Amino acid sequence: MIPDRNEIKKALVNLLEREGSLSPSTVYRALSDHFGLSTSDLAKKTDTNESFFEKEVRWAKKDLVDSGVIKMPQQSGRGIWELSVKSEEELSPILAYSPEEIERELSKVTLSLSPPVGQKKPERASSSGEIFARDVRVVAYVLKEAKGTCEACTKPSPFTKADGMSYLEVHHLRRLADGGTDTVQNAIAVCPNCHRELHHGRNKTALRDLVYSRISRVVRE
Ligand SMILES: [Zn+2]
Ligand SMILES: [Zn+2]
Incomplete structure (x- = not known):
């Protein structure tokens, strides 16, 4: 068939x-x-x-x-x-960092302390200008705060990784390529389904609005 x-x-x-x-x-x-x-x-x-x-x-x-x-x-x-480079960048969960680097940062994150500052103007890491160097502390902080639950649909992460961590992807609500900041106020941890929907869904704007209203950490840019 x-x-x-x-x-x-x-x-x-x-x-x-x-x-x-x-x-x-x-x-x-x-x-x-x-x-x-x-x-x-x-x-x-x-x-x-x-x-x-x-x-x-x-x-x-x-x-x-x-x-x-x-x-x-x-x-x-x-x-x-x-x-296209943009979709590769956006679809790959955490570009440019090895699991070990993220693991190391995760162990340092304490949610009661103030969140990492991140980058207001993320640096472009490639000459084509489409790949941005992301702050690994922002990734680690957002993953830790999500506690294994998708911040869009509120369902648990779909699987546990070999290292024992819940699998979630980090998404920037306003794309870095569109001038969004690489900060915890612009990044969320989501399941792969919600991540695709936030990029390609017919109702992606409604889903993003829902995240803005539900997650107190994030701020519209
Ligand atoms: Zn989800
Ligand atoms: Zn994304």
């Missing part, structure tokens, strides 16, 4: 997150393996005699380009599919 377009979109983002940049033919092969497509699924043609499955994958890719998740061909080069 050929999966629906939303399933294809999800699988495509996961694939590119894992593999970096890929050619369309590699994507078709990897996704057809992922979905366990049969020979007859793959033989299915469109009216114009193209592979139906490959056309669905191209549709999913186009939709992800339109929403800014995958780079436009002018940015990535023709025949190369790649997540």
Whole structure:
């Protein structure tokens, strides 16, 4: 059975997150393996005699380009599919810090003391200007204050990591690329589902407003 377009979109983002940049033919092969497509699924043609499955994958890719998740061909080069830097930065939970660094900071955080100052103007860590150096103390403080509960949906973190910590991702309510600060007033700890929704959901603004009203630490920027 050929999966629906939303399933294809999800699988495509996961694939590119894992593999970096890929050619369309590699994507078709990897996704057809992922979905366990049969020979007859793959033989299915469109009216114009193209592979139906490959056309669905191209549709999913186009939709992800339109929403800014995958780079436009002018940015990535023709025949190369790649997540845009912004989404890589935002989707990866805590870029640039090793688990050990975060662990070390977590052990130092005491919630009763005043929170770390963070950075009002986060420094750009790459020449392309899209990756920002984040303050590991802000990450640690926010994770500690969340106590293993998503600050958007209030559900418990989906799993415990190998190091025994609850898995949550740190999200900036106003994006650093849009001038948001890297401070505990602009950062929240959320589950992966809420994180995706805060970036790509139809109701992302409502969800963000809910966070602003519920979490006393955060301040609108
Ligand atoms: Zn959540
Ligand atoms: Zn985010």
